[in-house]
Amino acid sequence: MAEQLSQPDPQPVAESATPEPVTVAADPPLLRIDGVVKTFGAVRAVDRLSLDIGAGEFFALLGPSGCGKTTLLRMLAGFETPDQGRILLDGKDIAQMLPHQRPVNMMFQNYALFPHLSVRDNIAFGLKRARMPGSEIAARVAEMVALVRLEGLEKRKPDQLSGGQRQRVALARSLARRPRVLLLDEPLAALDKKLRESTQAELMELQRRLGMTFIVVTHDQDEAMTMADHIGVMDQGRLEQVATPRQLYEAPRSRWVAEFVGDVNLFEGEPRPDEAGRIAVATRDAGTIFAAEPPDTLTKTKVCVAVRPEKVKLSRRGPALDAGHAHAVNRLEGVVTEVSYLGGLTVYKVKLDSGAVLRSSMANTARLETEAYSVAQRVVAWFAPDDCVVLEQ
Amino acid sequence: MASNLNRLSRFNLASLALGLAFLYLPIVILVIYSFNASRLVTVWGGWSLRWYTEFFNDRAMLDAAWMSCRVALASATLATLLGTLAAVGLSRGERFKGRMLFSGMLYAPLVMPEIITGLSLLLLFVALNAERGFWTVTFAHTTLTICFVAVVVQSRLGALDRSLEEAAMDLGCSPARAFAAVTLPLIVPAIAAGWMLALTLSLDDLVIASFTTGPGSETLPIRIYSEVRLGVKPEINAICTLVIGLIAMVIVVASFASKLSSTRGESAAPL
Numbered sequence: 001m002a003e004q005l006s007q008p009d010p011q012p013v014a015e016s017a018t019p020e021p022v023t024v025a026a027d028p029p030l031l032r033i034d035g036v037v038k039t040f041g042a043v044r045a046v047d048r049l050s051l052d053i054g055a056g057e058f059f060a061l062l063g064p065s066g067c068g069k070t071t072l073l074r075m076l077a078g079f080e081t082p083d084q085g086r087i088l089l090d091g092k093d094i095a096q097m098l099p100h101q102r103p104v105n106m107m108f109q110n111y112a113l114f115p116h117l118s119v120r121d122n123i124a125f126g127l128k129r130a131r132m133p134g135s136e137i138a139a140r141v142a143e144m145v146a147l148v149r150l151e152g153l154e155k156r157k158p159d160q161l162s163g164g165q166r167q168r169v170a171l172a173r174s175l176a177r178r179p180r181v182l183l184l185d186e187p188l189a190a191l192d193k194k195l196r197e198s199t200q201a202e203l204m205e206l207q208r209r210l211g212m213t214f215i216v217v218t219h220d221q222d223e224a225m226t227m228a229d230h231i232g233v234m235d236q237g238r239l240e241q242v243a244t245p246r247q248l249y250e251a252p253r254s255r256w257v258a259e260f261v262g263d264v265n266l267f268e269g270e271p272r273p274d275e276a277g278r279i280a281v282a283t284r285d286a287g288t289i290f291a292a293e294p295p296d297t298l299t300k301t302k303v304c305v306a307v308r309p310e311k312v313k314l315s316r317r318g319p320a321l322d323a324g325h326a327h328a329v330n331r332l333e334g335v336v337t338e339v340s341y342l343g344g345l346t347v348y349k350v351k352l353d354s355g356a357v358l359r360s361s362m363a364n365t366a367r368l369e370t371e372a373y374s375v376a377q378r379v380v381a382w383f384a385p386d387d388c389v390v391l392e393q
Numbered sequence: 394m395a396s397n398l399n400r401l402s403r404f405n406l407a408s409l410a411l412g413l414a415f416l417y418l419p420i421v422i423l424v425i426y427s428f429n430a431s432r433l434v435t436v437w438g439g440w441s442l443r444w445y446t447e448f449f450n451d452r453a454m455l456d457a458a459w460m461s462c463r464v465a466l467a468s469a470t471l472a473t474l475l476g477t478l479a480a481v482g483l484s485r486g487e488r489f490k491g492r493m494l495f496s497g498m499l500y501a502p503l504v505m506p507e508i509i510t511g512l513s514l515l516l517l518f519v520a521l522n523a524e525r526g527f528w529t530v531t532f533a534h535t536t537l538t539i540c541f542v543a544v545v546v547q548s549r550l551g552a553l554d555r556s557l558e559e560a561a562m563d564l565g566c567s568p569a570r571a572f573a574a575v576t577l578p579l580i581v582p583a584i585a586a587g588w589m590l591a592l593t594l595s596l597d598d599l600v601i602a603s604f605t606t607g608p609g610s611e612t613l614p615i616r617i618y619s620e621v622r623l624g625v626k627p628e629i630n631a632i633c634t635l636v637i638g639l640i641a642m643v644i645v646v647a648s649f650a651s652k653l654s655s656t657r658g659e660s661a662a663p664l
Contacts, residue, residue: 077559077563078562078563079559079562098562098567098568099559099562099563100562100563100564100565100566100567100570100571104563105563105564106559106560106563108556108559108560109556110554110556112554112556112557112559112560113560114557114560114561114575115557115579116575116578116579125561125564125574126563126564126565129564129565129566129570130565173560173564174563174564177564177565
């Protein structure tokens with residue numbers, strides 16, 4: 001985790017935890033979105049957005065509703081035309097092409113299955129348009145049916161299928177033409193929680209097996225984190241950060257990203273240099289917090305220190321302090337005001353002496369309540385400088 | 394509680410029966426009297442099919458009926474074509490300027506008094522110096538029924554999931570092809586219902602037809618009306634019974650078609 005923090009560059013050459021296909025600059029990426037702008041009336045849905053996506057990647061576009069992620073996806077599919085900018089697929093600009101001319105297929109959020117056609121005809125629809133010979137179509141449809149495990153349902157109409165089965169038909173239909181890029185618009189949003197989890201795993205497995213590039217739009221950060229190699233976080237038509245799930249969580253680039261992805265404690269304050277590789281931030285709410293030095297030199301006098309709740313440990317007395325490392329931990333005192341038991345972990349809210357509230361989540365590693373704290377109990381909350389991220393905005 | 398509900402439902406039943414009687418009693422009487430053997434309309438003289446045979450021997454009446462059928466078929470087909478195109482243009486086209494005005498103008502004839510439509514069409518045909526007859530009535534009925542078709546088809550198009558057409562385009566269809574392969578099959582029931590609606594409207598129109606027809610090409614309603622003015626013959630009852638039967642059949646088929654269309658094609662997602 002520590003080396004994650006010291007390496008918050010969003011596009012690392014390699015990452016130790018998960019080896020994954022990373023776009024190397026010399027190699028032209030499969031898909032390059034270059035300065036794309038799309039306005040609807042007075043609203044800039046997508047604002048000068050640039051992004052590279054490599055071949056074989058599972059890429060997630062994550063953002064709150066209305067952030068422009070769906071518009072971007074629809075521009076990739078060809079249902080919207082960018083006002084400015086280029087979309088290069090294999091080096092060829094497809095921005096002005098009509099949907100049926102692009103080697104890209106989309107799986108729609110509501111699946112958009114043709115209600116008057118059977119499962120088989122739905123899957124074969126795109127193949128017939130491609131003027132594939134009948135025997136090949138039959139073979140490909142059978143392959144797709146097997147791929148998404150719909151055997152025996154080929155003759156059914158969409159309204160005779162369950163939600164999960166419809167989702168798989170939609171997936172098979174969009175995969176049948178073997179697109180260069182598969183676009184998935186909220187592919188799991190219509191499924192219930194249990195089914196969503198198993199489908200996530202299936203999608204990942206499928207993507208790995210086919211080696212196809214998937215771009216999925218989602219507002220569900222757990223979904224994006226679970227499935228994607230890289231996540232692009234969008235807000236107000238711009239990409240806030242493009243990173244691996246781990247970097248996004250451990251090294252958010254902005255306060256907005258830190259707050260959007262997961263839970264976070266934030267303390268505003270003024271930075272000053274401390275001993276090597278470390279800075280001290282004088283905060284109003286939590287005194288001086290020591291943090292690992294950010295990779296980029298700070299330019300502002302106001303910064304924000306972000307600490308994830310699970311990095312904050314609670315104890316009755318605090319960690320034993322080594323005399324030589326007085327600054328080794330940040331130590332805050334307060335009173336527990338709220339305890340939420342969530343099964344795997346317990347979330348505590350601690351009211352600091354300054355009045356600010358600090359959240360700490362602790363894994364319930366033992367069955368018996370030896371480590372639990374109760375409301376009104378006075379505790380010491382502590383976290384290492386390496387677990388803090390200093391954010392400028 | 395239960396008895397309360399019971400009383401309420403008995404009241405409902407009574408009002409329903411009253412309402413239906415109000416609507417259908419005259420028609421039932423007409424149908425029964427069409428089988429009357431007597432020459433006098435109001436005197437019951439036993440069962441007979443005499444007036445039906447009379448009708449099938451009445452040359453002028455048969456000509457009028459044939460004329461009505463031809464007008465109805467031609468105008469309904471024409472109105473369905475134009476009305477469907479209008480509906481597609483209004484609901485699928487880009488949001489062009491004056492779209493609201495266009496759809497308003499399309500639907501205006503729905504509420505326009507027929508006498509005004511008839512008179513204005515008459516003036517138009519006179520101004521164009523068109524010979525009044527089959528074609529003028531057909532065109533007049535087309536203008537009358539086009540908006541009904543458009544309403545039916547447009548409501549179907551509005552309920553249709555837009556992403557279906559997008560999915561078709563995504564899978565390799567040009568926009569026109571996507572319309573033909575996906576949208577058209579899904580709105581065919583609505584188009585059929587619109588056609589049948591237009592057919593029945595044309596069949597029973599009297600006002601516009603009497604304005605726009607010429608000598609020697611009477612439609613059935615005009616013929617019946619002019620006969621009735623000379624006194625109601627039992628034969629009229631027989632003709633009306635046949636027309637009622639025909640229209641009832643068309644309406645039943647049309648409502649089945651629209652039911653069929655509304656159960657298909659909605660977005661299947663439980664969102």
